[in-house]
Amino acid sequence: MAQQADGTGASDAAGPTPAAPATSPKDPAAKAAAAQARGIVAMMVSALLLMLGDSISKFLLETYPIGQVIALRQGAALLAILAWALAVGGPRMLTIVSWRGQLIRGGLFLVGTFLILSALHRLPLATVTAIVFASPIFVAALSVSVLGEKVSRRVWIAILVGFVGVLVMIRPGAASFEWALLLPLAGAAVNGLRDLASRRLSRTDHSLSILFWSTLIVGVGGALMTPYDWLPVGGGTLAWFVLAGVISAGAQFAMIEGLRLGRAAVVTPFKYTGLLWAVLLGVLVWNEWPDRWLLIGALVVIGAGIYMSRVPATR
16 A cells, blocks of 8 residues: 655655555465464364264264274274375374384373263263363473473463362362262373373374374274173264264364464464363253353363463473
8 A cells, every 4th residue: 555645745746655565475474374374273173173073972972882982983083094194194104213102192092082981971061171171281280290391380370270270160079069070180181191291202203103003002992991892883873983083083183283383372272162162062962051160160271271371381
């Protein structure tokens, strides 16, 4: 846009003011902003897909044993991840450098999956989702002992505030408290350990290798949970298992893309939009209405998580 005249006539005397050059499509700042926006969208898509996958799993758990649900869901996810890995880099993408790290990460993934699906079978979708959002708080708290990191005072305050939010949600001692509420809390803690294991393992192994082998371990572990209790699966129901697995793989892909495209401190908070989808799906499918304590506690936990993603983690 041409510069406006200041009303003194100087602009007319000097001739027309040249137009400011348009922003080049190759301008680094513009490219970074566009990538950041795509990263935010990818993280929001990941949150939606995760909730859809959990909803399908919750639906399947009404009929099938948890081990069967885990095995078939992860089997479908494994095929999707394998196709993805072969498409982007071939078999070398699945190379294992640290066998010990892969086994630890896969074992933690298996335990976390079992705990969260057990919680989904017993509790409303929004309740499980809100409590599992405490996972980053466990990551920050456990990083001191597991990775030897030094956590800043502000992060410790955020950790304490986050745990207060968890207590508000589960309200131990209240009439509404039930022991099943400890399942997603334990799942959040295990997922925190899994994420710490992922950080250490990512120093040696490719992210697709980590995702593939962890998914395989979880699938095999699920099959071993109920070796004799499997129920027949019809074609229509099998499609639900496959859909849950493909959606799960898609959610992981979208999350990885989101973190690749944008700064973690900017895109990570958008994963909390999953709570909106959890509430909506819970109401529409199961008529599950969250109470005010759950929403208040969830907001506290989410606020603590966002704060931790934006302040220096160490002194």
